[in-house]
Amino acid sequence: MSDLAEALRDTAQAVEARLSTLIPETDGAAAPLYKAMRYSALGGGKRLRPFLALQSARLFDAGETGALRAAAAVELVHCYSLVHDDLPAMDDDDLRRGRPTTHIAFDEATAILAGDGLLTLAFEVLADPETHPDGDVRAALVAALARAAGMAGMVGGQMIDLAAEHRTLDLERIIELQRLKTGALIGCSCAVGAILGGADATAGAALDDYARDLGLAFQIADDLLDVEGDESQLGKGVGKDAAAGKATFVSLLGVDGARARAAGLVADAAARLDMFDSRADLLRAVAEYVINRGH
């Protein structure tokens, strides 16, 4: 097993355990909510964002306990966004990671509430003194995650994405959409590591630049998978963008053009981390992985 594969597996296990503790099983009257939240957050996913958070935190020798909590918080926001995006009124997806989506496995009301609960829990986790002893650090984490997740970030991006189904976007608009919808949270994943570790402005900016290149490469790879991917391996439907007539990086650049663009971005991303020398090797490796993954 490669170093990266091992590190990804370790992160996934640690994050899974942490999320399971944060969302307890309960037999109270609200049990279906907790069950739906656990269903939505546990048992799957590449845990890319937690991996970025943990690796970024290690660059600055931030404490592992706090880094894992921050990583879990970012993942909670990612999971909430999937639950709400999959809803019938939104992307109307029945399948996610090879399992029924939350509103299929439970019902729509429970899925809406589970998403709300996951989002809220993320901020509760960050604000807890267990995440970091310094209140200024905890508040900075909350601010960074809220900005990345909110109207000027992910939620805004999802709004633009929904609106885009009715018109054709050019490349500049697609990049802007991606920057909000997926880029902001990927950037935040690296940022929480920098915040926890008290990174200086230069190091923080280098990570920001890395995350921006990586986020864009990630989205291009996603668009490629929607065209070329194997539905059974992906665990979700493919060809949806084309069927919806949505402009994507592939429809605008072609398959070869998109692939070349993604490879260039990954090379750029790796170079952004020069100041960290070999300590950033896993961050460089995960960027390669992101554009070569099969799911």
Added chain:
Amino acid sequence: MSDLAEALRDTAQAVEARLSTLIPETDGAAAPLYKAMRYSALGGGKRLRPFLALQSARLFDAGETGALRAAAAVELVHCYSLVHDDLPAMDDDDLRRGRPTTHIAFDEATAILAGDGLLTLAFEVLADPETHPDGDVRAALVAALARAAGMAGMVGGQMIDLAAEHRTLDLERIIELQRLKTGALIGCSCAVGAILGGADATAGAALDDYARDLGLAFQIADDLLDVEGDESQLGKGVGKDAAAGKATFVSLLGVDGARARAAGLVADAAARLDMFDSRADLLRAVAEYVINRGH
């Protein structure tokens, strides 16, 4: 105009202005999101929770700027909860404060996203140094609001409420449901004032007790309005609980019994504030108002 009426009006104006600044108008691609968020947060409501936050903060001479920001954050969470609760998959309400609900005025997807955006913005507002210079205070505000809003608070209460449509709850269960669904955020409204003002444990506990009595009285009054209220004055449909066969304080205690219970709670609530003398008169007055309001 009574002192209370004047104070309520002043608070409503100040909160409206603050919320309008926090959710800017925009003509970008995400404009419908901002429009729906403004529609959901502006132009209505009693602003009871911001009133409680501001009055509680004044008991401890907390700064007005921070108190108003915290008050706005609590109201953002209240507004988000209304938007999501009104959705077709939840309570399926078309009318709120005499206007079409957000998913009617826009569409369901936009309403889900607007709610998500309002919830997220609340935490961004609290975490901002403008709310308080001390990071520990900001993080404590975030933690308090997240706990009140999340799975062990409002979201959990809404889950129990939805499940309750299929069975009859006894009085103890109804009180527990209310404590989560509406009580937690009312309690948090007072708590943010205490946190901002650095209240000691005794004063904080007194406010907690006041808020618990008030919150329960508020819910009983709401149940009475659902039976006795005037639809045009309420700005929303009435008789929905009875039509849904839901147990309420009125179905369990009768109209007279419910009214007596609410009056007793308001007297208790007022007495909880003895240590604050006349400085808490507006908090006592608003408790009276809550059970005598026509909407």
